[in-house]
Amino acid sequence: MITSVNFELNGRRVQVQADAQMPLLWALRERLQLLGTKPGCLQGVCGACTVHLDGAPARACQLPLSAVAGRSVTTIEGLPEPMRQRLLTAWTEHQALQCGYCQPGQAMTAAALLGHAKAPTPEAVATALAGHLCRCGSGPRVVSAVHSALAAGTGTAS
Numbered sequence: 001m002i003t004s005v006n007f008e009l010n011g012r013r014v015q016v017q018a019d020a021q022m023p024l025l026w027a028l029r030e031r032l033q034l035l036g037t038k039p040g041c042l043q044g045v046c047g048a049c050t051v052h053l054d055g056a057p058a059r060a061c062q063l064p065l066s067a068v069a070g071r072s073v074t075t076i077e078g079l080p081e082p083m084r085q086r087l088l089t090a091w092t093e094h095q096a097l098q099c100g101y102c103q104p105g106q107a108m109t110a111a112a113l114l115g116h117a118k119a120p121t122p123e124a125v126a127t128a129l130a131g132h133l134c135r136c137g138s139g140p141r142v143v144s145a146v147h148s149a150l151a152a153g154t155g156t157a158s
């Protein structure tokens, strides 16, 4: 059923008219022209579509539009400073970027980890990022980049 869903997206209020069951992933890409959130497995497995929902990582392919009504969504396009620069610096230092397809999702999970008031343990970082598939094999470099960013200071996730 076509419905009107209101939510906050990257700090501004938006309204999308679509089937309430449309995955947030497609609403972002096809209705709101935000192409940074990537489609991958579409089964909640690969992590390519990771966004923040009320500040926590969530897989946009598994979220019906109705589930985000009245809530706050942040995509890679809306990642605020200083977190954006902090990740960019760490990613560059560790050459974590290959083809780039999986990277927005990985960066959103990393931003959530780094934004916690309490620094995550190495095990927590490894566990969170293990949920992201990277066909280019950059997973270990991403983990190193997140550890580097952790050592570099604190920031806010979204």
Ligand code: FES
Residues within 6 Å of the ligand: 038, 039, 040, 041, 042, 043, 044, 045, 046, 047, 048, 049, 050, 059, 060, 061, 062
């Ligand atoms: S596309 Fe959403 S988890 Fe793979």
Ligand code: FES
Residues within 6 Å of the ligand: 097, 098, 099, 100, 101, 102, 103, 133, 134, 135, 136, 137, 138
């Ligand atoms: S950098 Fe290419 S899929 Fe991860």
